[in-house]
Amino acid sequence: MDYSTTDLKNWCSTIETMAKNSGLDFYPQEFEIVSYKDMIGYEAYLGMPSRYPHWSFGKSYDRAESLYRYNLTGLPYEMVINSDPCLAYLMKDNTLLLQILTMAHVYGHNDFFKNNRLFKDGTNASYTIEMFKNNANMIREYLNDPSIGYTGVEKILNAAHAIRYQTRRAIGLKNSEEEPCDDLILFIIKHGNLEEWQKNVLNVVRKETAYFIPQIETKIMNEGWASYWHYKILHKLDLPDSLFIEFIKRHNDVITPAMGSINPYHLGFKMFEDLEKRYGTEKIFEVRKLERDESFIRRYLTKDICYRLNLFEYMKDGDEYIVKDIADDTGWLEIRNALCNSCGMGTIPNIEVKEISSKDNTLILNQIYDGRELNSKYMEATLKYIYDLWNGPVQLNTKISKKNTGVKCDEDKKISYTSLE
Template identity: 75%
Template structure:
């Protein structure tokens, strides 16, 4: 029988056992802190992407209301845990979880903690010791502007809306060489340095930019990070030789976490299977090396094999007219295409890459280039984003892109009307 009857002392004892087991198995992690929360708190932390404090913005409230409604109507559940890349590492546990689920979740968190401390994207791209402090300071600063009678919420919201529209438009290759295009200043930094903004507006743009940079390693390593944590909760709990009263639920919960999903990729499943395969083929030292240096794209390109594709029954499908049809299957000729598609659509590759080209001498227009790699921009999002950039730049904004294989210039001018011009 599954029981919810346990005390905080029980959790503390299990946490000590798990931590000792994780150390003996070779994990290297920050000091770990856990907080027990109810479902409303968990929804709140989920809306804030795990942070105890964030600046005020309607998008966070929207995320909270959506998650709350889905949970109340039993359409979706809540995450077993939320864990923050910070030093000490902070994680939240749902108080209504069963004892076994808390044990599994704590073991899972130690896997994330190890990944945060040792993967190069987190080591080079974030400052874990200052995470909580940074987000709190940012929240306090933005609230001061909101409460300032000369600024107010509407003006702050306008800047935040624009910043959110372009927050991931900067170099995303942490610790790696950049192409000539990628070496150019990112859009937010360019507008801060060359635009006509007041100091408080620049400060808000810097807040969004810094927080977005903090989240980039998580975007770039979703499959690896979740796979690593799943691999280690499985390894640790097997190492601990759980009593029979807990073992059956452990197997069920683990299988729930890594279950394949219909029509999409479960990052827990793909990452877990790949790390298992790496250890089987190369040994334990290899998985620690891979954990330290790779990101999702390189991880998949180097270590997703034909045998794994076949074992997981991976296939690629596309929309054709009103139906979906299978494009590739995991056979001798198709598995590399499946691997390449995964590489091209994981991490920051899901986000169009837009870079600054120049300021037009003619009318002060900000000229942007879309680094086209075969996927066209969504027109509605493109037009809305250009209008947001105009709010920041205050002069015309031009975007060079590709539509139906033609070079197209999309312009947003003073009246915020959008025009399209085919370039010859």
């Protein structure tokens, strides 16, 4: 490492001043320098310095560590927590330029966290670290309780993780007195036959999921905004030639288009760049405040951007993949619509509670069908997890081969299919 902590502090001070002068409005920023092993650990726990224990986090750590050890993947340049003060991690083995770029990138994220309406309405940044710490302490108390133990807690967490995103998708909308049909975990908490500690565990998963949903809903915007500002700020830093050349390479690495998928850094960066060119700086701050990925793409992804980025839509045809639409006069609209439907929470099936059967207490669920059918393997496994929480039969009404079908998990956890037509 050819730089000191003092060098980083000086660069950070310069970047922060430049970010403020550029109009960014952010929480107080804290950086922590960590080893690559620490970074893998934080990545497994999604950035949190304290999180409740669960085998899935260990699995994520082992996978990331193995891929990194065998040079099959790299590690994130940074990791940022939506908290007040905002906490970010820098890897100590990074070059000086990479630390400078990362710090500028972080200030972009910090501004987005503080100002985008999904984060303002859906999270409490001043309570983030404390919330995760308190949740972790609660879960550990249950793990150490002889009357509950690891097996009991793990069973509830496994099931909760399977359905954690089946929650209210309208961020900021408070729960009314009506039944929470669009919030499966809350419905089970209110109407299931659960002990108090089990309800508390479910509430932990529910609250932490609510923290992450704005990040899921704004991945393209958030990464695009941070990339846009690290690019702008580093161009103003009057870097020496040796650092400037590395900056251009690193920036291009970040926004390189992905093969067969969308790189959110690339698409978001290009869209904000286009917005500033067409409407001015004031417009991009307005968009950053109001939109989520779905509305951002629907309103501001133009035919020209689709054409310049060579976007296309492909589909599976038998054992092969074929191009469905290209960015021409009509195809670009199909590409835009496909992106809107498959970004954010649109990547996750939407399930709502229909009713509780008075006959046998079966919990009946409906898939909000959008033309995409469920994977049968995951569907059956998820129904069994819901059974563990409901302690009774569960039926999901869905479409299979375009036909209305009821899929039921009975008292013996056996899965059966019934035509509803």
